Amino acid sequence: MLKVNRNENIEILSYSEVKRVDGYVGNYNVIVEKKPRYVTNDCNGCGACAEVCPITTSNYFDEHLGPRRAIDIAFGQAVPFLYDINRDVCVECFSCVEACELDAIDFSQVSEEVTFKVGTIIVATGWDIYEPDGEYGYGKFENVITQSQLERILAPNGPLEGHVHRISDTKEPEEIVFIQCVGSRDTERPYCSGVCCMLALKNGKLLKEEFPDANITICYIDMRTNEKGFEEYYQRAKQSDIRMIRGKVGEFSEDPETKNVNIRVYSSLTDEIIKISADLVVLSTAALPSKGTEQISRILNLDADKNGFLTESHFGLMPQETKTKGIFIAGFVQGPKDIAYSVSQARAAASKVAEVTAPGEVEIELIIAEVSKDLCITCRRCEKACPKNAITVNDEEGTIVDEINCDGCGICATCCPTNAIDIRYFRDYQLFTEIDGMLEGG
Incomplete structure (x- = not known):
């Protein structure tokens, strides 16, 4: 992130949201809302404001296991390294204003919209974590946590500085159970999350190193270790006395005295x-x-599958492209994948962008729709049917085909009630002539 931040050709707009996108490949107008953080770019990250802030709230980066101030940095490696104020909990005592020597606190900040002209777009909005409220006692039993919470607990810069203990009484755990596929691989979300098996194995091994005498059990549906080196890692985890149970957890209750969780x-x-x-x-x-995926799919006119992940043009041959020319996807926004897969797809998407934005001329497809103005009755059926938004209809100019976005799929021609649309090089009379020629030759 630091390398990106130092690159003069890259502008980072953190705490911002895309509101609208107009145009076509090579000429997109992107309207972005910059949300107020109430701290200007003059902030040098000294932290004097947070030291005097009297309000403490839960830290979302630490999965709400640790505290943060009403004015604080998002996390230690944030780029740009700017503090922000949570106005939902801030009491406006203005202690931070008095403490800031650079006068970087500005409570009058409001949202602003900025417009960018870009040639291509890469959507890489990542993923969110399922909140298992009530499932397996989460939120009810104190000693039930999520894998992401354990990640922050194990982190040296986390709320417990890397040392694990029970939430209820701070005792070192002696019997640890991992439950896999919580919220996935069921009727509501039939897909596999792709990373949970290896994450459980990795964290299980870390816990075994810290607590050699502890009993660690992983309850799984299927252990999916299909990437390079994963199966070997799985075997090493078993050799370190991590017990694997293939089966779903049934009964689940808490002992009111010990706060232990009884599992069958x-x-x-x-x-x-x-x-x-x-x-x-x-x-x-x-x-x-991610929460913004549905909104960005509407803004960019992209398709999503039944699980909410964005759809590529072709899973095998064009996994980075979308149905809209000049818009590419990378990472988890397309579907579950690990870091290595995400990196390779991001590099592939970047190479596709380079093909479009490289100096020189860009070739476009000549096989596109053509409209006969004499036959067209401007019924707008083609406009509604076009999956690329390449057709617009208005009273003054009639039906207009965007030659850049049209890929000649022919959907518009099939739905036209007056046969006013032909596909260039595949006009009806050309096809009929080909058929007649084949019949005569036969």
Whole structure:
């Protein structure tokens, strides 16, 4: 991120939201709303404001396990390194204003819209984590946490500085259970999140290193270790005495005295019911399309699948392209994938952008729709049917085909009630002539 921040050709707009996009490949107008952080760019990140702030709230970056001030930095490696004020909890005591020697606090900031002209767009909006409210006692039992919370606990810069203990009484856990596929691989979300198996194995090994005598169990549906080196990692985890149980957890209750979580799980491999009294339970929750994915798909006229992930032009041959020319996708926005896969797809998307934005001329497809103004009755059926938004109809000019965005799919021609639309080089009389020629030759 620092390398990106130092690149003079890259402008970072953090805490901003895309509101509207107009135009076509090579000539997009992007309207972005810059939200107020109430701290100007003069901020040097000294932290004097946070030191005097009297208001403490939960830290969303630490999965609400640690505190942050009403004015604080998002996280230690934030780019740009600017503080922001949470106006929902701020009491406007203005202690931060008095503490800031650079006069960088500005409570009068408001949202502003800026417009950019760009040639291409890459959508890489990432993913969100499923909140398992009420499932397996999460939010009710103190010693049930999510995998993302465990990640922050294990982090040296996390709320517990990398040392794990029970939430209820700060004791070191002796019996730890991971439950996989929470919120995924069910009727509502049938897909696999793609990263949870390896994440559980990795964190299980880390816990085993810190607590060698602890019993660690992973309850899974299927252990998916299909990438390079993953199966070997799985075998090493088993060799470190991490127990694997293939089966879904059934009964789930909390001991009111010890706060242990009593679990019953059916092992499909050994055909037995296994009972565990766990000190700590970790839920591997589903990965979801980010909250802004649905909105950005509408703004950019992109398709999404039934699970909310954006759809590519062709899964095998064009995994970075979308149905809209000049707009590409990368990473989890297309579907669940790990870091290595996301990086390779991002590089591929960047190379596709380079093809369009490189100096010189760009070739466009000549096989496009053509409209006969004599036959067209401006019924707008073609405009509604076009998946590329390449057709516009107005009373003055009639039906207009955008030669840049049209890819000659022919959907408009099939729905035209007056046969006013032909596809260049595939006109009716040309096709009929070809058929007649083949019949005569036969």
